[in-house]
Amino acid sequence: MLKKNILVTGASKGIGKALTIKFAREGHFVYATSRSIEIVGEYAEEKKLTPNIFPQALDVTNREAIIELVAKLEKTSPIYCVINNAGITSFRKAEHDTFETIEDIVNTNLLGAINLIKASLPGMIERKSGAIINIISVAADKVFTNSSIYAASKIGLQTYSKVLREELREHNIQVINVLPGATKTEIWSEEMREQFGDRMMTPEDIADVVFNAFEMSDKLVQEEIILRPKLGDL
Numbered sequence: 762m763l764k765k766n767i768l769v770t771g772a773s774k775g776i777g778k779a780l781t782i783k784f785a786r787e788g789h790f791v792y793a794t795s796r797s798i799e800i801v802g803e804y805a806e807e808k809k810l811t812p813n814i815f816p817q818a819l820d821v822t823n824r825e826a827i828i829e830l831v832a833k834l835e836k837t838s839p840i841y842c843v844i845n846n847a848g849i850t851s852f853r854k855a856e857h858d859t860f861e862t863i864e865d866i867v868n869t870n871l872l873g874a875i876n877l878i879k880a881s882l883p884g885m886i887e888r889k890s891g892a893i894i895n896i897i898s899v900a901a902d903k904v905f906t907n908s909s910i911y912a913a914s915k916i917g918l919q920t921y922s923k924v925l926r927e928e929l930r931e932h933n934i935q936v937i938n939v940l941p942g943a944t945k946t947e948i949w950s951e952e953m954r955e956q957f958g959d960r961m962m963t964p965e966d967i968a969d970v971v972f973n974a975f976e977m978s979d980k981l982v983q984e985e986i987i988l989r990p991k992l993g994d995l
């Protein structure tokens with residue numbers, strides 16, 4: 762297996778941390794980004810994965826920082842796969858979301874991912890190889906109350922990526938959208954995790970599926986992946 766350079770956003774905890782550890786354990790080189798890189802450095806050391814995990818500071822709402830990081834990596838370690846994972850939500854009714862919350866969610870979940878894709882595309886197209894994996898949500902597929910902006914941001918990214926997928930076929934770049942249901946991470950309140958944690962999926966479950974999709978035969982791509990807890994949505 763060829764070892765590849767993978768960039769993960771939101772790698773400090775939850776699904777992003779599980780993805781980073783999984784890909785690194787499998788021998789890939791993971792540029793693990795988040796706003797709090799000291800946390801990434803700590804777990805990389807604790808798991809003895811420092812040769813494969815490279816913590817990088819990145820706030821995905823900062824377009825210039827995205828462009829700078831991609832340009833830096835292009836020179837030293839071109840990225841084969843971008844995993845857009847960083848995400849936030851509010852769990853509030855639309856009427857109670859502030860303007861600031863609305864902007865934060867769209868800037869992180871939608872624009873952050875699109876800007877990182879946009880910055881990464883020239884290199885991938887030139888190399889005629891690459892993969893873009895987006896951690897979306899079942900909220901893009903089914904209506905849940907108290908998640909209007911979150912759902913809008915996720916459907917936006919899913920639709921953008923469906924169009925992108927068709928445009929990138931000729932360049933040998935695959936686009937995989939992953940739509941997980943409830944997964945036990947800190948995106949959920951402590952009360953929700955205490956009450957429903959047993960039926961939630963784990964971040965490691967999601968990371969295993971994403972990794973298997975990434976490693977599939979060159980002849981095929983698993984384009985849209987929906988993952989739900991066996992007992993259904995919360």
Ligand SMILES: NC(=O)c1ccc[n+]([C@@H]2O[C@H](COP(=O)([O-])OP(=O)(O)OC[C@H]3O[C@@H](n4cnc5c(N)ncnc54)[C@H](OP(=O)(O)O)[C@@H]3O)[C@@H](O)[C@H]2O)c1
Pocket residue numbers: 770771772773774775776777794795796797798819820821822845846847848849869896897898899940941942943944945946947948949
């Ligand atoms: N858990 C679920 O049930 C579930 C279900 C479906 C989809 N998802 C999606 O899965 C992804 C990961 O969520 P999670 O459940 O693992 O949540 P989490 O445990 O709260 O982790 C969120 C991650 O996003 C990062 N992040 C937030 N804002 C950022 C920003 N502006 N720039 C860079 N990184 C930022 C955080 O890192 P820093 O704060 O260190 O920057 C953190 O590493 C999200 O896109 C979420 O929508 C989750």
